Amino acid sequence: MTEHRPWRGVLVATALPLNDDLSVNHDRYAEHCAWLVENGCDGVVPNGSLGEYQVLTPKERARVVETAVAAVGGQRVMPGVAAYGSAESRRWAEQAGEAGCRAVMLLPPNAYRADERSAVAHYAAVAEAGLPVVAYNNPIDTKVDLVPELLARLHGEGHIQGVKEFSGDVRRAYRIAELAPELDLLIGADDVLLELAVAGAKGWVAGYPNALPQASVELYHAAVDGDLDTARALYRQLHPLLRWDSRVEFVQAIKLSMDIVGRHGGPCRPPRVPLLPEQEAAVRAATEKAVAAGLA
Secondary structure, eight states: OOSSSTTSEEEEEOOOOBOTTSOBOHHHHHHHHHHHHHTTOOEEETTSGGGTGGGSOHHHHHHHHHHHHHHHOGGGBOOBOOOSSHHHHHHHHHHHHHHTOSOEEEOOOOSSOOOHHHHHHHHHHHHTTSSOEEEEEOHHHHSOOOOHHHHHHHHHTTSOSEEEEOSOOTTHHHHHHHHOTTSEEEEOSGGGHHHHHHTTOOEEEESGGGTOHHHHHHHHHHHHTTOHHHHHHHHHHHHHHHGGGGSTTHHHHHHHHHHHTTSOOOOOOTTOOOOOHHHHHHHHHHHHHHHHTTOO
C-alpha cells in the first residue's frame, strides 16, 4: 500500500457476505477484509458492484464502509460512491471521509447516457468532498465511456487521480499514458491483468482475490515486476476463473469460488439469481482445479 496513493497495489472489490435471510453479516465481512490484508492484499473496495451496493439500504451501505475501516484501517479502504445523482455520490464521498477513508472510487452518471459535460460536472461535484477520486470506467454497464481524452480532461482539471479501466481495450493504456502521464491506471477486469500490468498499471481493483488472494497477489507482483515467466504460468492457471470477473454472473461466480475454498460467499440479493447448473459446474471445476494446483 502506498500512503499518499492508497489506490496502488492490489485492492479487492469485496464481495459482501450475506446470511441465509439475505441480511448482511458484518462480522464475517470484517473478518474477510482482515483476512485479505493478512494474505497480501493492499486494501479493500467496499460498495462496488461486487459488493452489491445497488441493493443495500443507505444504513447498510454506510455500515459496510465503517466495518471495513474498523477491520483494516481507513488508509486501506477505498469505497465505491456511485449513485444516481451527483449530490448523492458526493454525500457518500463525505461519509467515506468521515469514516476515515483516504480515497473513493466513482462511476460516471449511470442512470442515463450522460454527455461529456455532464460527466465532467459529476466528477467535479464529487471531488469537492475533498477526497482523491479514482474514476471507474465501465462503459459496458453504464453506457458512458470515459475515453482517454475525457480521462485526461478530468485529471487535468483536478477531478480524478486514477482510473479503474474496465473497458477491456488494453490499447487504451498507452493512450492514457500519453495524454495524462500522472494519471494512475488501475486494472479493472481480472482477465486483462497481465496485459495492463505490462502496460504500466499501478494497481488492480480485483475480484478473484476474494477467493484466491495469495496466488492473485503473486500474479500481480510478478506481472508488474516484469517476471513474465512466473506471471504467464500463473495467469494461464487462473484465467479460467479470472474471466468470470467480466461476465454478467461475476458476483455469483466469485461467491461460489469463495464457498468452495472455505470462505463464506453465500447467496446474492435479488434480482441476481443463482448460477445455472452448467455455469456452477464450470466455476466449481475451475476452482477445484486451482485448489488442487495449490493456488488456494
